[in-house]
Amino acid sequence: xxxxxxxxxxxxxxxxxxxxxxxxxxxxxxxxxxxxxxxxxxxxxxxxxxxxxxxxxxxxxxxxxxxxxxxxxxxxxxxxxxxxxxxxxxxxxxxxxxxxxxxxxxxxxxxxxxxxxxxxxxxxxxxxxxxxxxxxxxxxxxxxxxxxxxxxxxxxxxxxxxxxxxxxxxxxxxxxxxxxxxxxxxxxxxxxxxxxxxxxxxxxxxxxxxxxxxxxxxxxxxxxxxxxxxxxxxxxxxxxxxxxxxxxxxxxxxxxxxxxxxxxxxxxxxxxxxxxxxxxxxxxxxxxxxxxxxxxxxxxxxxxxxxxxxxxxxxxxxxxxxxxxxxxxxxxxxxxxxxxxxxxxxxxxxxxxxxxxxxxxxxxxxxxxxxxxxxxxxxxxxxxxxxxxxxx
Amino acid sequence: xxxxxxxxxxxxxxxxxxxxxxxxxxxxxxxxxxxxxxxxxxxxxxxxxxxxxxxxxxxxxxxxxxxxxxxxxxxxxxxxxxxxxxxxxxxxxxxxxxxxxxxxxxxxxxxxxxxxxxx
Numbered sequence: 186x187x188x189x190x191x192x193x194x195x196x197x198x199x200x201x202x203x204x205x206x207x208x209x210x211x212x213x214x215x216x217x218x219x220x221x222x223x224x225x226x227x228x229x230x231x232x233x234x235x236x237x238x239x240x241x242x243x244x245x246x247x248x249x250x251x252x253x254x255x256x257x258x259x260x261x262x263x264x265x266x267x268x269x270x271x272x273x274x275x276x277x278x279x280x281x282x283x284x285x286x287x288x289x290x291x292x293x294x295x296x297x298x299x300x301x302x303x304x305x306x307x308x309x310x311x312x313x314x315x316x317x318x319x320x321x322x323x324x325x326x327x328x329x330x331x332x333x334x335x336x337x338x339x340x341x342x343x344x345x346x347x348x349x350x351x352x353x354x355x356x357x358x359x360x361x362x363x364x365x366x367x368x369x370x371x372x373x374x375x376x377x378x379x380x381x382x383x384x385x386x387x388x389x390x391x392x393x394x395x396x397x398x399x400x401x402x403x404x405x406x407x408x409x410x411x412x413x414x415x416x417x418x419x420x421x422x423x424x425x426x427x428x429x430x431x432x433x434x435x436x437x438x439x440x441x442x443x444x445x446x447x448x449x450x451x452x453x454x455x456x457x458x459x460x461x462x463x464x465x466x467x468x469x470x471x472x473x474x475x476x477x478x479x480x481x482x483x484x485x486x487x488x489x490x491x492x493x494x495x496x497x498x499x500x501x502x503x504x505x506x507x508x509x510x511x512x513x514x515x516x517x518x519x520x521x522x523x524x525x526x527x528x529x530x531x532x533x534x535x536x537x538x539x540x541x542x543x544x545x546x547x548x549x550x551x552x553x554x555x556x557x558x559x560x561x562x563x564x565x566x567x568x569x570x571x572x573x574x575x576x577x
Numbered sequence: 578x579x580x581x582x583x584x585x586x587x588x589x590x591x592x593x594x595x596x597x598x599x600x601x602x603x604x605x606x607x608x609x610x611x612x613x614x615x616x617x618x619x620x621x622x623x624x625x626x627x628x629x630x631x632x633x634x635x636x637x638x639x640x641x642x643x644x645x646x647x648x649x650x651x652x653x654x655x656x657x658x659x660x661x662x663x664x665x666x667x668x669x670x671x672x673x674x675x676x677x678x679x680x681x682x683x684x685x686x687x688x689x690x691x692x693x694x695x696x
Contacts, residue, residue: 198661198664199657199661199664202664202665215658218654218657219654222651222654223602223647229601246601533665534666535665556663560666
């Protein structure tokens with residue numbers, strides 16, 4: 186069914202169980218689905234924009250309230266809406282990192298974090314992950330020390346992924362922040378897989394920036410996200426314009442420089458705000474999400490040769506499976522080769538696992554009902570049995 | 578007022594409440610009165626004048642039809658949510674069936690209002 190011209194109506198979520206690791210927690214809440222119907226017009230959030238003409242001062246819809254509530258919710262002082270976490274990275278590096286200056290990054294970081302350093306002509310120095318795919322405070326200290334020796338001064342910023350996208354593993358954020366602060370280095374907590382999914386308290390973690398993704402983990406349309414910071418860094422990172430036209434003398438009020446003025450409008454902004462009450466509530470029930478996730482991993486682990494490549498027991502619903510000795514063995518002789526698994530899943534109304542991949546693959550069960558988790562578990566067992574694999 | 582605040586709604590107070598965000602209706606009610614729509618007939622004065630004209634306009638236009646369209650879309654969204662919760666087999670529990678039944682009834686009611694107001 187087309188929704189306009191040659192554009193298909195997207196009904197993936199209505200017709201399937203979607204396991205795509207980056208899409209699960211970004212699915213809209215009912216509230217956001219309704220809000221985006223009403224607020225899709227271009228500059229819709231500007232209907233009631235009055236002096237001082239800045240997005241975070243708009244009270245109808247309640248954007249101003251959202252900024253205050255979100256900051257308190259994250260244990261931080263100030264929040265800014267941004268068009269995606271990557272723009273928050275860019276805003277921070279833009280304010281803190283100069284040409285040739287080093288930034289510490291985990292070796293499991295998202296590519297946009299690296300690019301946010303490149304765009305300001307900074308230099309990346311990585312923290313080496315452990316053999317079991319963790320980022321530790323000891324490794325962070327070593328990277329910082331090496332950078333100090335190399336550059337003659339402390340790195341300008343440390344990026345830490347709370348949960349990485351490769352394995353869905355949790356890392357030592359609090360300890361790493363303590364180490365970084367011993368060198369007076371500010372810490373950016375990359376919470377794209379945590380903010381909106383499980384409780385996050387920036388003050389408790391001792392970090393200077395908390396970045397969340399609206400479309401990844403806050404049930405919001407893309408592109409959306411938030412940058413939260415402390416009063417200490419707000420004046421620098423969220424600084425307001427001072428520029429003036431040389432001929433006209435034009436000035437631009439209190440627009441924020443780092444994000445080029447008003448940062449997020451229309452459906453992405455209102456969708457995120459509409460989901461916020463439910464998102465605030467759902468983070469308190471992450472244990473239920475883990476329970477559903479366990480139903481699926483237990484089923485997968487009952488298939489001989491299958492392993493969890495991520496840390497185990499699981500602390501997050503994004504998991505990397507190692508099926509090199511189970512599904513991949515079947516793929517060697519199956520007429521569909523590596524596509525047999527995704528094909529068998531698709532037949533059962535399950536999507537989101539990369540087609541053709543049978544050695545290692547990722548999935549995310551966030552947001553599934555327990556009935557859907559049971560269905561999924563049964564589907565994996567059925568597929569294994571159909572292909573004469575040992576289950577037990 | 579530019580927004581159809583819930584207390585002014587004629588159809589369904591709850592249906593327009595979405596996470597504390599009020600349904601936006603200016604484009605359905607009249608041309609926007611800000612620089613987004615330069616040259617349109619309500620542009621000449623800032624928002625205060627628009628509010629007065631809005632009151633006059635509201636007697637002429639069909640606020641009921643506007644509200645019914647949005648309420649109907651929101652009720653359909655409730656059904657969409659049930660489809661998502663029960664994918665891929667869409668075997669509804671008794672509770673889900675009841676929710677779906679209610680939503681279908683609400684949609685029918687909104688369609689009747691729209692027919693009555695516009696046709």
